[in-house]
Amino acid sequence: MDGPAPESYETLRRSIASQRNDLSKRLRLIADYALLDPSAFALRAVAGLAAEIGVAPSAIIRFAQHFGYSGFSEMQNVFRQRLEAAAPSYRDRVHNLEQHGGADATDDMMRRFIDAGIASLKDLQLTISPDKIDEAAGFIADARTVHVLAQKRTFPAAAYLAYNLARLEMPAHLFDGIGGMLEQQSNLMGPDDVVVAISFLPGAQTTADVFSLALDKGARTVAIVDVPRAPYVHADVVFEVVEASVENFRSLTATISLALVLAIRAGTFSAHKSNPQDERQ
Amino acid sequence: MDGPAPESYETLRRSIASQRNDLSKRLRLIADYALLDPSAFALRAVAGLAAEIGVAPSAIIRFAQHFGYSGFSEMQNVFRQRLEAAAPSYRDRVHNLEQHGGADATDDMMRRFIDAGIASLKDLQLTISPDKIDEAAGFIADARTVHVLAQKRTFPAAAYLAYNLARLEMPAHLFDGIGGMLEQQSNLMGPDDVVVAISFLPGAQTTADVFSLALDKGARTVAIVDVPRAPYVHADVVFEVVEASVENFRSLTATISLALVLAIRAGTFSAHKSNPQDERQ
DNA sequence: GTCAATATGGAATAAACATTCCATTCAGAA
DNA sequence: TTCTGAATGGAATGTTTATTCCATATTGAC
Numbered sequence: 001m002d003g004p005a006p007e008s009y010e011t012l013r014r015s016i017a018s019q020r021n022d023l024s025k026r027l028r029l030i031a032d033y034a035l036l037d038p039s040a041f042a043l044r045a046v047a048g049l050a051a052e053i054g055v056a057p058s059a060i061i062r063f064a065q066h067f068g069y070s071g072f073s074e075m076q077n078v079f080r081q082r083l084e085a086a087a088p089s090y091r092d093r094v095h096n097l098e099q100h101g102g103a104d105a106t107d108d109m110m111r112r113f114i115d116a117g118i119a120s121l122k123d124l125q126l127t128i129s130p131d132k133i134d135e136a137a138g139f140i141a142d143a144r145t146v147h148v149l150a151q152k153r154t155f156p157a158a159a160y161l162a163y164n165l166a167r168l169e170m171p172a173h174l175f176d177g178i179g180g181m182l183e184q185q186s187n188l189m190g191p192d193d194v195v196v197a198i199s200f201l202p203g204a205q206t207t208a209d210v211f212s213l214a215l216d217k218g219a220r221t222v223a224i225v226d227v228p229r230a231p232y233v234h235a236d237v238v239f240e241v242v243e244a245s246v247e248n249f250r251s252l253t254a255t256i257s258l259a260l261v262l263a264i265r266a267g268t269f270s271a272h273k274s275n276p277q278d279e280r281q
Numbered sequence: 282m283d284g285p286a287p288e289s290y291e292t293l294r295r296s297i298a299s300q301r302n303d304l305s306k307r308l309r310l311i312a313d314y315a316l317l318d319p320s321a322f323a324l325r326a327v328a329g330l331a332a333e334i335g336v337a338p339s340a341i342i343r344f345a346q347h348f349g350y351s352g353f354s355e356m357q358n359v360f361r362q363r364l365e366a367a368a369p370s371y372r373d374r375v376h377n378l379e380q381h382g383g384a385d386a387t388d389d390m391m392r393r394f395i396d397a398g399i400a401s402l403k404d405l406q407l408t409i410s411p412d413k414i415d416e417a418a419g420f421i422a423d424a425r426t427v428h429v430l431a432q433k434r435t436f437p438a439a440a441y442l443a444y445n446l447a448r449l450e451m452p453a454h455l456f457d458g459i460g461g462m463l464e465q466q467s468n469l470m471g472p473d474d475v476v477v478a479i480s481f482l483p484g485a486q487t488t489a490d491v492f493s494l495a496l497d498k499g500a501r502t503v504a505i506v507d508v509p510r511a512p513y514v515h516a517d518v519v520f521e522v523v524e525a526s527v528e529n530f531r532s533l534t535a536t537i538s539l540a541l542v543l544a545i546r547a548g549t550f551s552a553h554k555s556n557p558q559d560e561r562q
Numbered sequence: 563g564t565c566a567a568t569a570t571g572g573a574a575t576a577a578a579c580a581t582t583c584c585a586t587t588c589a590g591a592a
Numbered sequence: 593t594t595c596t597g598a599a600t601g602g603a604a605t606g607t608t609t610a611t612t613c614c615a616t617a618t619t620g621a622c
Binding site: 564567568572573576579580581582583585588 | 598599602609611613614
């Protein structure tokens with residue numbers, strides 16, 4: 001029973017289920033197993049599956065061909081789709097935006113950047129845990145001073161965080177390193193302070209140096225990174241943010257939004273602290 | 282740096298993250314990709330991964346061996362574990378997300394900011410005309426110097442624009458007004474320059490003052506505002522951007538995205554100008 | 563029970579793939 | 593600069609894995 005081979009997992013699954021009763025004995029064994037444990041079909045090899053199910057390897061190829069595929073490998077790709085969907089891969093979520101890179105009309109580019117920004121925001125919602133935000137916001141609310149630390153492409157996000165903290169009357173200090181004052185500025189950090197660092201690859205060395213210093217001095221530390229790496233992995237709270245990129249320009253929307261939420265949550269906690277009779281609403 | 286090879290995905294990930302900085306150049310490329318897109322490591326073959334990352338196939342084997350595995354295949358099994366673990370719960374996870382919407386305060390707030398950001402981006406796409414972007418980008422590409430001007434809440438967007446212009450090798454100058462140097466900085470503006478101002482209500486007076494000066498000096502002017510008003514309405518190009526706000530905190534996502542598109546378009550025009558025989562690809 | 567059509571297992575083959583090895587390049591020390 | 597050891601790319605090799613093919617077994621019709 002041929003016809004075009006199903007291209008999506010759901011279609012394939014329906015097809016297997018509906019034909020099951022018409023299959024030969026061996027093929028039916030295989031069908032049942034495919035419905036029962038699709039992950040095995042996605043990840044294991046023909047020989048292994050055959051042994052598990054108790055059929056000959058060739059039976060598995062016949063099974064795939066029965067549903068219109070050229071062989072097992074082709075069918076396996078459909079099973080793998082399902083796994084990729086379950087653990088969404090960066091390539092799927094974000095990289096695709098870079099695919100048709102040739103078009104360079106302005107409106108097309110704008111559309112792609114906007115899509116990239118939206119993808120980043122949605123990903124932020126899926127991957128960032130509110131508990132972590134609360135933890136970091138708690139540190140910030142209790143801090144004597146909040147030092148915000150970033151260079152180059154992430155600097156705008158740091159400026160935004162510092163601005164909003166200041167607006168909420170929290171003692172924020174933006175490390176700008178202007179005039180080679182970085183070392184003096186570093187000396188301001190103490191154990192009652194919180195240091196928030198934002199660093200995306202390829203990170204600036206000075207950001208890493210100052211952050212390491214903060215760790216040594218026993219300050220509370222919060223890191224926002226794209227890829228976890230030393231010294232940021234040693235922070236008290238580490239946020240991993242995936243920003244979509246188009247033609248090697250990375251968006252900042254997710255990072256900016258995270259900074260804003262952090263500031264506001266910290267502001268809330270801080271207000272509760274100074275007015276203890278306030279209740280959460 | 283050997284030792285026993287990690288047997289769980291989480292252990293492996295931590296191990297890669299912490300050793301990342303000590304790896305050689307190629308191995309570090311691979312490490313970043315593994316952290317960014319673990320699904321690819323679970324499903325793809327050595328040759329395909331190598332091509333994607335831009336390294337030799339043997340480098341991937343070396344990467345696996347560096348972390349204590351006998352070869353790539355053994356490491357790949359660890360990445361596959363993660364997919365198997367993620368697959369069954371996928372349906373539940375999506376369901377849960379849709380179910381208890383207003384779970385706790387932080388979660389709810391994050392959702393609202395993300396929705397606000399997405400709304401701003403969609404609005405940007407609807408309201409900003411590509412022709413205006415091209416016009417502004419043309420000015421920027423032709424300028425001797427680009428002065429970027431903003432204060433307070435819009436300053437991060439200005440920093441972002443200046444950073445990206447500089448990255449594209451365009452002469453960008455960020456007005457920071459540090460040390461009361463604003464007046465001296467203002468004198469840098471001339472008729473061959475472009476001034477880009479970003480101002481949202483309630484605008485800073487200094488931004489308006491410097492912008493007026495730019496108009497007087499005959500510089501090309503570009504304004505990004507939320508509400509059109511003097512002196513910005515007299516700019517050569519005026520963009521009106523609507524940022525959604527939540528509880529009086531305005532998002533910056535649309536402005537940031539607009540800044541990025543402006544920079545890249547200007548970069549494109551500038552590149553075409555300096556290499557006239559270049560064709561668009 | 564015999565025959566024909568179909569299903570099946572397993573060996574043989576082909577393809578894809580991982581791994582090793584070595585010549586060359588690169589980066590750092592003297 | 594020259595030297596030395598590490599890093600790298602790419603071709604050669606070996607292994608795993610998919611697929612084909614055919615001899616044999618099974619099923620169902622008569």
